[in-house]
Amino acid sequence: MKKMFALVLSALLLVTAFAGCSGSSQKNGELVLFTWEGMFPQEVLDGFTEETGIEVTYSNFDYDETMLAKLETAKGGDYDLIIADDYIIETAIQEGLVQELDTGKLENYGCINPVYQGQFYDPEDKYTVPYGAGVQTIVYNPQAVDIEIKGYADLWDPSLEDDVGVIGSYRVVNGMALKVLGESYNTEDIAAIEAAGEKLLELAPNIRLIKDDNTQDDLISGEVNAAVLYTSQVTMAKMANPDLKVVFPEEGIGFGIMAQFIPSNAPHAENAYKFMDYILRPEISAQCFEYLGYYCTNKDAEEMISEEYRDFLTLPADIDTSSMEMIENIGADAVAAHDKVFNEFRTACGQ
Amino acid sequence: MKNRTKLPNLYLGVVLALMYVPILLVILYSFNESKISSVWGGFSLKWYGELFRDREMFQALWNSIVLGVLSSLCAAVIGTLGAYGMSKVKFPLKGAVEYVSTLPIMIPEIILGMVFMAFFALIGLPFGMTTLVIAHTSFSIPYVFMLVKARLVGMDKSLPEAAQDLGASPVRVFLDVTLPLVFPAILSGMLLAFAMSMDDVIISVFVTGVDTNTLPVKVYTQLKTGVTPEINALCTLLFAATLLLCGVAALLGRAPKKQESEKDVTEP
Amino acid sequence: MAKETSLKRRQARGDFLTTLPLILFTVMFVVGPLVYVVVLSFLTRAETWGTVPEFTLKNYADIAQPVYLGTFWQSLRLAFLSTLLVIAIGYPFGYFMAKLGPKWKRRTTLLLMIPFWTSSLIRLYGWIIIFRAGGVFDSLLMALHITSEPLKLLYTYPAVVVGMVYALLPFMIFAVYSSAEKLDFSLVEAARDLGASPMKAFFTVSLKLTLPGLLSGVVLTFVPSMGLFFIADILGGNKVVLVGNLIQDQLMKAHNWPFAAALSVVLLVLTTVIIWLYRKLSGVKDLEGLV
Numbered sequence: 001m002k003k004m005f006a007l008v009l010s011a012l013l014l015v016t017a018f019a020g021c022s023g024s025s026q027k028n029g030e031l032v033l034f035t036w037e038g039m040f041p042q043e044v045l046d047g048f049t050e051e052t053g054i055e056v057t058y059s060n061f062d063y064d065e066t067m068l069a070k071l072e073t074a075k076g077g078d079y080d081l082i083i084a085d086d087y088i089i090e091t092a093i094q095e096g097l098v099q100e101l102d103t104g105k106l107e108n109y110g111c112i113n114p115v116y117q118g119q120f121y122d123p124e125d126k127y128t129v130p131y132g133a134g135v136q137t138i139v140y141n142p143q144a145v146d147i148e149i150k151g152y153a154d155l156w157d158p159s160l161e162d163d164v165g166v167i168g169s170y171r172v173v174n175g176m177a178l179k180v181l182g183e184s185y186n187t188e189d190i191a192a193i194e195a196a197g198e199k200l201l202e203l204a205p206n207i208r209l210i211k212d213d214n215t216q217d218d219l220i221s222g223e224v225n226a227a228v229l230y231t232s233q234v235t236m237a238k239m240a241n242p243d244l245k246v247v248f249p250e251e252g253i254g255f256g257i258m259a260q261f262i263p264s265n266a267p268h269a270e271n272a273y274k275f276m277d278y279i280l281r282p283e284i285s286a287q288c289f290e291y292l293g294y295y296c297t298n299k300d301a302e303e304m305i306s307e308e309y310r311d312f313l314t315l316p317a318d319i320d321t322s323s324m325e326m327i328e329n330i331g332a333d334a335v336a337a338h339d340k341v342f343n344e345f346r347t348a349c350g351q
Numbered sequence: 352m353k354n355r356t357k358l359p360n361l362y363l364g365v366v367l368a369l370m371y372v373p374i375l376l377v378i379l380y381s382f383n384e385s386k387i388s389s390v391w392g393g394f395s396l397k398w399y400g401e402l403f404r405d406r407e408m409f410q411a412l413w414n415s416i417v418l419g420v421l422s423s424l425c426a427a428v429i430g431t432l433g434a435y436g437m438s439k440v441k442f443p444l445k446g447a448v449e450y451v452s453t454l455p456i457m458i459p460e461i462i463l464g465m466v467f468m469a470f471f472a473l474i475g476l477p478f479g480m481t482t483l484v485i486a487h488t489s490f491s492i493p494y495v496f497m498l499v500k501a502r503l504v505g506m507d508k509s510l511p512e513a514a515q516d517l518g519a520s521p522v523r524v525f526l527d528v529t530l531p532l533v534f535p536a537i538l539s540g541m542l543l544a545f546a547m548s549m550d551d552v553i554i555s556v557f558v559t560g561v562d563t564n565t566l567p568v569k570v571y572t573q574l575k576t577g578v579t580p581e582i583n584a585l586c587t588l589l590f591a592a593t594l595l596l597c598g599v600a601a602l603l604g605r606a607p608k609k610q611e612s613e614k615d616v617t618e619p
Numbered sequence: 620m621a622k623e624t625s626l627k628r629r630q631a632r633g634d635f636l637t638t639l640p641l642i643l644f645t646v647m648f649v650v651g652p653l654v655y656v657v658v659l660s661f662l663t664r665a666e667t668w669g670t671v672p673e674f675t676l677k678n679y680a681d682i683a684q685p686v687y688l689g690t691f692w693q694s695l696r697l698a699f700l701s702t703l704l705v706i707a708i709g710y711p712f713g714y715f716m717a718k719l720g721p722k723w724k725r726r727t728t729l730l731l732m733i734p735f736w737t738s739s740l741i742r743l744y745g746w747i748i749i750f751r752a753g754g755v756f757d758s759l760l761m762a763l764h765i766t767s768e769p770l771k772l773l774y775t776y777p778a779v780v781v782g783m784v785y786a787l788l789p790f791m792i793f794a795v796y797s798s799a800e801k802l803d804f805s806l807v808e809a810a811r812d813l814g815a816s817p818m819k820a821f822f823t824v825s826l827k828l829t830l831p832g833l834l835s836g837v838v839l840t841f842v843p844s845m846g847l848f849f850i851a852d853i854l855g856g857n858k859v860v861l862v863g864n865l866i867q868d869q870l871m872k873a874h875n876w877p878f879a880a881a882l883s884v885v886l887l888v889l890t891t892v893i894i895w896l897y898r899k900l901s902g903v904k905d906l907e908g909l910v
Contacts, residue, residue: 032561037572038579042404058407059561060572063871066556068668069465073472078561091668162771168857170872209774209856214388214577221389223752223773232576240387258575292576332666332875336681339873343860344686347693350776350858359715366712367730370785373745374734376755380748388744389751433641439634450891451653452645457842457890458652459866459883466652489648492641494790494839501798501835521633536797539728543793546735567738578740586737593733601726 030055031271034067035083039131040279041291048278054271064088071097076264081272083131086257087329090121098127099264105273108280111300115321116257120328128259129276132294135255135315135324136172138247139219139237140226149226151250152176160206165224167233168212170342171327172254174200176228179251185327188334197341204348219244232293235312248316253324258294289313374590381583388580398584408569408585415549415566418480422487423495423544429488430495431537435529438503449500453493463490464557471558479560486558487548494547495540502536653887660880670876678881687865687882691889694862697851698844701783705791705840708784710833713795714825717802724800731789743782743853750778750854774856782850787843791836798832799825837897842890862886 037060045056061067064085071079076097084092092098103109106129116130140149146159155164155176166173175185177196187193208224209215216237219227229237237244262272279288285301289309296302296313305313315321330338381399385392402408437449455463467486476482510532514524552567559568570582663673681687716727734742749755750773760766772778802825810820826833848864851857862882869879 034561036575037569038576057562058564059559060556060564060568062552062556062568062572062574065871065874069468070557073468078478095668165856168852170868207858208771209858211852211857212574213853216577217387217389220387221751221753223389236386236577240385240390294575329667332664335873336875339868339875340684340686343690343865343868346858346860347686347689350693350855350860359711359718363712363715363719363727366708366788367727370731370734370788372755373742373749373785374737376745376748377737377741380744388748429640429644432637436634436636436638436641440631440638448642448645451649452641453838454649454653454887456839457887458649458656459846459863459879459886461867461870462656462879462883463652465870466655467648469655470648470651485648489644492644496641497835497839498794498797501794501831502801504798504831506801521630532801535724535728535800539793539797542728542732543735543790546732546789549736550739570738571740582738582741583744586741589737590733593736597729597733 029268029271030057031268031275032057032059032078032080033083033275034059034061034071034079034081036060036062039083039292040288044279044284044288044291047284048275051278052271052274054274056275068092068095068097071263074263074265077267079263080266080268081260081262081275083258083260086119086121086259086326089128089259089261090329092261093122093127097264098261099266099269100126101129101262102273106277106280108277108282108300111280111282111285111298113297113299113302115315116297119257119326121257122259128261129280130257130259130297131279132258132289132292133255133297134231134258134294135248135253136167136228136230137234137253138226138249139216139229139234139244140247141219141222141241141243142245143243144222144225149245149247151180151247152228153180153251155206155226155228156180156203157206160226162206162208163225164203164206165209165211165215165218165227166207167215167228167230168210170338172228173210173345174338174341175254175327176200176249177203179249179254182251185254185325186330188331190333190337193334193337193341197337197344200341200345201348204345204351207349210346210349216240231295231312235293235309238312239308248319253319254327255295255324256327257297374586377583378587378590381580381587383580383583386580398580399588401579401581402584402588405581407564408566408581411564411566411569412585412589414480414563418483418487418565419545419548421480421484422491422548423541425484425488426491426495426544427537427541430492430540431499431530431533433492434496434499434503435525435533438500453497455490456493460490460551460553464554467554468557477560478558479563482558482560483555483563483565486554487551490551490554491544491548494543495537498536498540498543499533502533506532656880656883659877660884662877662880664875664877668874675877678877679885681878682881682885690860690862690865691885693860694845695889695893697779697783697859697861698841700780701787701844702837702841704780704784705787706833706837709788709791709836709840710795710829712788713792713832713836714799714829716792716796717799718804728796731792735789739786740849740853742785743850746778746782746785746854747773750781773854774858776855776859779851779855779859782854783844783847786847786850787840790839790843794836794839795829795832798835799829802828834898838894841893845886845890 031054067084116133117125122128147157177199183192216233218224219237220240262269282300285298286304289296302314382394384395471482511524511528514528552571555565555568662670663675665671752769757769807820807824810824846863848861851859851861866879866882869875
C-alpha cells in the first residue's frame with residue numbers, strides 16, 4: 001500500500017511539473033469572465049486572445065444567486081465581465097454592484113436588437129448589453145399525442161396522463177397556471193397565486209418529470225411526449241428530431257434575457273469593453289449563438305446564422321411581441337406564496 | 352480460517368459487479384456520436400476530440416486532483432490524531448465536541464458554502480486553492496474521524512501498553528503500534544474523503560477563486576446549455592487512468608514478495 | 620514516584636495535544652457556521668435580497684405549514700428506507716470483506732472506490748440509461764419474458780431509492796469493514812466449537828463486536844441521505860421533494876435565507892434526536908463516546 005501511495009504521489013508531482021509549464025503568461029493583461037460554463041465556443045475565446053493578447057480567465061457559477069453572493073463578497077471587484085439572468089441584474093444594480101456603461105466604447109453597439117433592450121431590469125440601457133434570450137415554448141411529438149396543443153391549457157388534457165415534462169423553474173411552472181387563468185406572470189395578488197396553485201394540482205397527474213437539465217433528452221427518447229422547455233433545449237430537440245412541433249402558447253409568451261454587465265470595481269474594465277465589442281461583431285455573434293442555442297439578440301448577426309439554425313435562433317415574424325412578458329422580481333410575500341404553491345404541486349406529482 | 356463456502360466471495364463479486372454497471376454504460380455512451388444521451392447515434396470518437404481541445408477541462412481536472420489529495424491528507428492527519436486523542440483523554444463535554452466535529456456532513460452543503468465564503472472574506476483570506484482545501488478538509492474530517500474511531504473502540508489495548516512498558520516513547524508507540532493497526536480505517540476514510548472532494552460542487556463554487564475551477568464546478572455549471580457528453584469521455588479516461596495506475600502499482604508491489612507472503616501468514 | 624507522575628502528566632498533555640487540531644478546526648469551521656445558521660434563522664428576510672436584522676420567530680412558524688412538514692416526513696421516510704437497504708447490502712459486504720486475505724482486501728477496497736471517484740452526476744446518468752423506457756433493464760426483463768412491454772421505471776420512487784442506496788453503500792461498507800477487520804474470527808470459531816449455532820455465534824459475537832462500525836455506518840449514510848436531493852431530482856424527476864431540496868430552493872430561488880436557516884436548524888435537531896434514539900435503542904451504552 002505504501003508503495004502505491006509513493007507511486008500516486010510521484011505521478012502527481014510529475015504532472016505538477018508539467019502543469020507548471022503551461023502557466024498563464026501575462027501579455028496584455030487579462031479578463032476575468034464570470035458566467036455559466038459553456039456560454040462561448042472555444043474558438044471565440046481563443047480568437048479574442050489572439051487578436052488582443054488579453055488572456056481570458058473563465059470563472060463559473062451555478063446559479064445567479066451564487067453569482068450575486070460572490071460579487072457582493074468581492075464588493076464588486078475580482079470580476080471584469082459577468083453574464084447572468086435579467087432579474088438578478090436588477091438586484092445587482094440596486095445593490096450598487098454594477099457600473100454604468102460608456103456605450104461610446106462599443107463600436108458595434110448599434111447591432112443590438114432593440115426588442116431585447118429597455119426591459120425592466122435596465123429600462124434606460126445604462127448598465128447592460130443583452131447576450132441571448134430565452135422564450136418558453138411547448139414542444140410535443142405529434143405522432144404520440146392525440147390532441148393538437150395550442151397553449152398551456154392543452155397540457156391539462158387527460159389524454160396526456162403521465163406524459164408531460166416541465167422545466168424546474170417555479171415561476172415558469174406556476175406561470176403556466178397563471179396564464180391559463182388569464183393572470184400576469186408578475187401578479188403580486190396572493191389569492192391569484194393560490195388559485196393558480198389549485199389549478200396546478202389538477203395538472204399533477206399528467207406530470208412525469210420536472211427538471212432543468214437535459215429535459216430535451218426525455219422528449220427525444222419518448223419518456224415524455226410533451227414538454228415545456230428552455231430555448232437551448234428546444235434547439236437541441238428540434239435538431240435531433242425535426243418532426244417535433246414547437247408551440248408558442250396562445251395564452252402569452254414568457255421570455256427572459258441574459259445580459260452582460262461590468263461590476264462596479266472591475267479590475268480590468270477596459271478589457272471587458274473590448275470583449276463586449278468583440279462578441280457584438282455580427283460574424284462573431286452568429287458563431288456564439290449557433291453554439292449557445294438561445295435567441296440571437298444581435299440584429300445584424302441574424303442573417304449570418306446558418307440556414308439550419310436560423311429558425312430556432314430568431315423570433316418567428318408572425319409573433320406578436322406585445323403578448324410577450326418577462327418574469328420580473330416580485331415582493332417577498334408573493335415569492336413565499338409561489339414557493340409554497342410549487343412545493344405542493346411537486347408533492348402532488350409524486351403521489 | 353477455514354473457507355467453508357464460496358458463497359461470501361460470490362456475494363462480494365456480484366455486488367461489486369453491480370456497482371460497475373452504471374460506469375460501464377457511461378463508458379459505452381462516451382463513444383456515442385449523438386449529443387443527446389438518450390439516442391445511440393453510432394460509434395464515434397468525437398467527444399474525445401472535443402475533450403482534448405478543451406484545455407481548461409484538464410486544468411480543472413488537475414485542480415480537483417490536487418484539492419482532493421491535499422484535503423484528504425489534511426483530514427487524515429487531523430481526523431486520525433483527533434480520534435486517537437479522544438480515545439485517551441477525558442474531559443467534560445468530550446461527547447459534545449466529538450459529536451459537533453461530525454456535523455459538517457449534517458449541515459446542508461449550501462449553507463456551509465455561504466458561511467465559508469463570508470468567513471474567508473472576513474479574515475481576508477484570498478479565494479483560491481487555500482480556501483478550497485480548508486473547506487474540503489472540514490467536510491472530509493468526519494469520514495476519517497468516524498472510521499478511525501470505530502476501529503479504535505474496543506481495540507486490544509494490550510499491544511500499545513506493552514510497547515510502552517518496554518520503554519517506547521508515546522510518539523513511537525503511536526507510530527509503530529497504533530498507526531499500523533488503524534491504517535485500514537485511515538485509508539478507507541481518505542478514499543471516501545477524496546471521492547467526496549472530487550464530487551463537491553456546491554461548497555466549491557462559493558469558496559473558489561477566479562482561476563481555480565474544479566472539475567465538478569466546470570461540469571455542473573453548464574446549466575444554460577446542458578451537460579455535454581464530453582464529460583463521459585473524461586470519466587472514461589479517468590477510469591482507465593485509475594485502473595492503469597492500480598495495475599502498475601500491483602505489478603510494482605509484487606517485487607518484494609517475501610514481505611508480502613510473510614504478512615499473509617501472520618494475518619488471519 | 621514524582622518522576623512517574625510527571626511522565627504521566629506529560630503524556631496526558633501529549634494526548635490532549637493530538638486532539639487540539641480537531642478541536643480548533645471544529646470550533647472555527649463547524650461551530651462558527653452553526654452559530655451563523657442559528658442566528659440567521661431568527662432574522663427577517665429583506666424584500667428582494669439579503670436579510671434585515673430584526674428578530675422574528677416567523678421562520679419557525681412557517682415550517683409548521685402542512686406542505687413543509689410533509690417534506691420532512693418524506694425525507695425521513697426515504698432516509699430510513701435507504702439506510703435499511705444499505706445496511707442489508709453493505710453489512711454482509713463489509714463483514715465478508717474483512718475475512719478476505721490481505722491482498723484481496725486491498726483490491727476490494729480499491730475496486731469499491733474507483734466508481735466513486737467519478738462525478739456522481741455522471742454515475743446517475745448511467746442509471747438513467749438503465750431505467751429508461753426501453754433501456755437496459757427493460758430489455759433484460761423483456762428478453763427474459765418477465766414483462767411484455769416497457770415499464771416506466773425512470774422518474775419513480777424505486778428509482779430514487781436505488782440511486783440513494785448506490786450512492787451511500789461504500790460508506791456503510793467501509794464503516795463495517797474497518798471494525799470487522801479487527802474482529803478476531805477465532806472468537807466466532809470458539810463459539811461455534813462450544814456448540815452455538817451459526818446464527819447464535821453471529822449475533823452474540825460478531826454483531827456485537829462490529830456494532831461500532833455499523834453505528835458509524837448509519838451516521839455516515841442516514842445523515843447525508845437527508846441532503847442528497849439531486850438524486851431525487853435526476854432519478855425521481857423532482858417529484859420527491861426532500862428537505863435538502865427545500866433549503867436549496869429557499870436560498871437559490873426564493874431568496875429567503877432566514878427560512879433556509881430555520882429549515883437547516885430543524886433538520887440538524889431532528890437528525891441529532893434520531894441518532895441519539897438509535898443509540899439508546901440499539902443499547903450500545905458500552906461503546907461510550909461513540910457518535
